[in-house]
Amino acid sequence: MLEIVEINKSYQGESLLKNISFSIEEAETIALLGASGSGKSTLLRIVAGLEVPESGLVTWNGEDLSGIPVHQRNFGLMFQDYALFPFLNVEDNIAFGLKMKNLPQHEIKLRVAEVLAQVDMTKFARRPVNDLSGGEQQRVALARVLAPWPRLLMFDEPMGALDRTLKETLLDELRLILHQSHTPAIYVTHDQEEAFALADRILLLYEGQIVRSGTPADVWNQPGSAWVASFLGLGNILSGRILSIGQVQTAYGIFRPLNCDHQHQAGDEVSILIRPDVDENDSATYNLEGIVRDVNFYNNRYRVTLDDNLVFTLPVAPEVGGKLHLNLSETKIQCLG
């Protein structure tokens, strides 16, 4: 449905987006994940028509959108600070897009009531928007975006201003709504929790390019590069060098057998990912030792930091200062590119 082809954009002379290409199918939610300032918002604005790329195409069902102005694209865009119209109350805000379509009054009323119910804000219909809390404003913004039946939904870091518990509640609700509406959606964020919670497919944006694209499980299991693994916080990342096929040397010792991508040859530099969760029944394909520097309880496990700065999580707390011997199964160690 939506197809982005080779989009390029610079900002103040520096290249921001380089040859970005991807597509979205019907009822698919993709998350665009990347660090702050990496150009995610700019990409959304290009799709919406608010900015013009230096080269590249945005097409919808094959039709080139470059000649079509913003107000005719029927793409919904929800901003980080919601941009609710302060001079209108809740229901008038939501009705705005419907008014722009010049729908008759009773149809507008019906639709507004429908979306209000969808976001669970029916009681707030006549309130001025400045009186609402952050979470309530976010729901109204969502309702406003949904009301005019957009053919594409775009979210620009909408949860940025919310606290954790609120965020979790809203994420659940948003996922439900997205599934119900069958509308394709792009969700832009730097928070991987949000991305993983919502997306059918995750795209990771790094230095202007999409470095990894896949389902959440795919991306989680096969990060593909050191940056992705680090960004997602998947575990300890070591740099190493291939000694020979199946052997990688690191500062912590030689890992073997460890298969890296068959494209690599001896002498290449690679990264190693060591997942942090260690359980008692893990097979001992590899061994690791270290002195325990710090232990703290987190998420029902003990987070252990060794003095060589590696971090693992164990079910039992070891003694601080004592020596720790770890058995690492082969599922826990990956060779990245």
Add this chain to the structure above:
Amino acid sequence: MKKFLLSAILVLLATACNAAQPTVQPTAQTTSLTVMTHDSFEVSADLIAAFEKENNVKVTFLKSGDAGSALNKAILSKNAPLADVFYGVDNTFLSRALDAGIFEPYNAPLLKTIPTNYMLDPTDDLLPVDYGDVCINYDKAYFSNRSLTVPQNFEDLLKPEYKDMLVMENPATSSTGLAFLLATIAHFGQNNYLDFWKDLNSNGLVVVDDWSTAYYSNFSGSSGHGPQPLVVSYASSPAAEVIYAETKLIEAPTGSITSEGTCFRQVEFVGILKGTPHRKLAEKFVDFILGVRFQEDMPLQMFVYPVNPDAKLPPEFVKYAQVSASPASIDPGIIATNRDKWISAWTEVVLH
């Protein structure tokens, strides 16, 4: 930038304070006498200097606007008088001045010589000094160039060929303007004068605040080369034009319309302000004003006629100044009762 601005202000302040050296501090010996006048007051400098020397006094003149404004200022400050002597009340404002009770009576010795028809105040609070006729002046060249006849009376002014030609002063502030208004009331009567003014206003009447502006800015026949060839001024103004001309003139370039009832006789008075600490000096000054020297100086300074019959008129004055044979007049008592009402009605019709 801030520092620059601050220092600039300080420097300018210092310069201003330095430059303004007050020159009016009297020395220990001489006292000062303050005389409040209207703006048209003029007197020869050496005459005043002589008076100052003879009486060991420093005379300062407070020019305070046109006759009406000056009088009002004196009235408003009567509990804390601004001066010792007031010159410039005329017969149109006489009642207002007397009612306010701001003068002290002085039976000057010279009063005996002054003809009684000028002695309009029996209480001697205000003593007559000079008189003149308020008449319409016209620019001779303007009318001859266009082959227009000069209007002869009030009704003529309403004719379309004289549209936009007349400038007069606001009677609320200017005694000249008020005199003119009174002349029309004397002519048309209290019931009809407003109709005349309505018509005159439609015929392009120009109103300004005071005589100086009317004569020197608006009148085409004076040095101001203004737009209007007809101005409410004095019958003696044409003489001034001759006397002050750069090149010698045989004939006056302007004239006055002095037909019956079109002029109004104005008498000006002087009085000692109540509460003055310098009563004796004030009396001396009033004597000086009524005396022959000042009275003979007045015609060429202020273009008015002296009341003192012993004062001789300068020859140019005799030749070029005019008085009306039959000026309009209204009983001062009637003026007293109705003046404010007339002025308000006139303002309503003409200015609003």
Add this chain to the structure above:
Amino acid sequence: MRRFLSWLGTSVFLVVFFFYPLLRILWIGLTVKADQGGLSQAFGLIGSTAWFTFYQACLSTLLTLLVGLPGAYLFSHYEFRGKRTLNAITAVPFMLPTVVVAAGFNALLGPRGWFNVLLMNLFHLQIAPINFVHTLGAILLAHVFYNTTIVLKLVGNAWSQLDPRLGQSAATLGANPKRVFCKVTFPVLRPAILAAAMLVFLFDFTSFGVILLLGGPRFATLEVEIFIQSLQMLNLPLAAILSIGQIIFTLVFSILYSRLVTRSIAPARPVMNIPEKATKWSERVFVGGLLVIITALFILPMVSLPFRSLIRFDPAMGQRVSQAVSFTLDYYRELFVNRSGSLFYVPPILALRNSFGYACITMLISLVLGFPVASLLAHPGKMERALDPFLMLPLGASAVTLGLGYIITFNQHPLFFLRSPWLVPIAHSVIALPFVIRSLQPALASIPPEYRMAAAVMGADPPRAWFAVVWPLISRATLAAGTFAFTISLGEFGATSLLARPEYPTLPLAIYRFLSQPGGLNYGQAMAMASLLMLFTTLAILLFDRLRLPGTNYF
């Protein structure tokens, strides 16, 4: 107890020098005994004057919006050469004394002004072709000159803080650019536009100097009529009635204003939009054309003034010789000369000294009285909230009314002040006080109490804590407020015209007197003095602007 004392000084001052004279006016106005004819004539006068006041204020406001709204758009959206300078220049007219503005327009468009002189010389005319002074057009133009900056600042600020995402949201929801403007931009700007329009209307309604000097005898607003009835007709009761009407109007209007404007919707998260240079051809035409108009409107009158004071065009009064145009410093030299035949018995330059003296005294009085009140209002309790509106009342009362009140009140036992020249700076202080308080209040309110607590914890006793912590933070605000008071006093004309003793003229009064006298010499001196006044006021304004306090809304 301390709170009470802080209020005491200022309250006593205001009661004696503002409320009591006002009550005297009320008393005289309400107890007037007039005959039937006089009464109906009076009501007729009041009615027609009120109508004219309202009419010219409406017209002026509309014209001001016509110039100001495109100007606000220009300043908030475009970057162009000289923008910063033009920004500062447009702020100056508002603070300029009315006599200076009148003199400026006179120098540009008056019968002896640049336009007429040039046209007369070009086409060899005898009579000045442009008849500008003493027309309604002069009044309207001067009002636009004065008040456009209000629209530029209030609406311009709001426009540049307008969150562009609002418009973008509207666009994604289907609004084309025209609909974005009507449905989003305008509603967001509406509070600012309303505030600006109401303020402009208020200032136009209470305008005095402009009407008096540029309108001439044919035009009288309520203010001018009060002046005329007081000084010329000596009809104090009628003047009192007119004053009451004026007070009622400004009171009602101030209440309306504070209700409508404070209830407006503030931007949730103000955004500073970055203006850019004009690129498209249509944009360039718009920017260029508007710049020409604004420059002509603001700069020409102010620049023609000093130039006019340095050129001699016409002969002295009474002479019949025509003289060639010549550059001359005579008019400035005349200011220092004590001519016996001149209008004042002292050199006119003393008016400058008097004005400065009065301005310094005003600054001191209003700072001393305003400071404690401002610090109380910065952290208001119940008493402050109750007393606040009374404090702001002098803002609405007309200066002429104040002068009239003083004349009535202080000319008899036991308040025998009328002879005192001190009455002038006191009147100025009453007028300046609300502005001073409003300048100081936000600065004082913005100091977190934690600062003083931190200083105390580190060992400073209360006076030291104040000097070490509070004073550095508010010294700029204090200087700014003082400058404000200084400028107001320097240019004040309404009250001063009624109160000043002839031996202590102020600069605006001297200018007024010289302007109403004919003759090249008088005119030139008026221009010279007006140029000086303009210079000093401008310096003070630039200083005030440089201090650039955050959130300084004079309103």
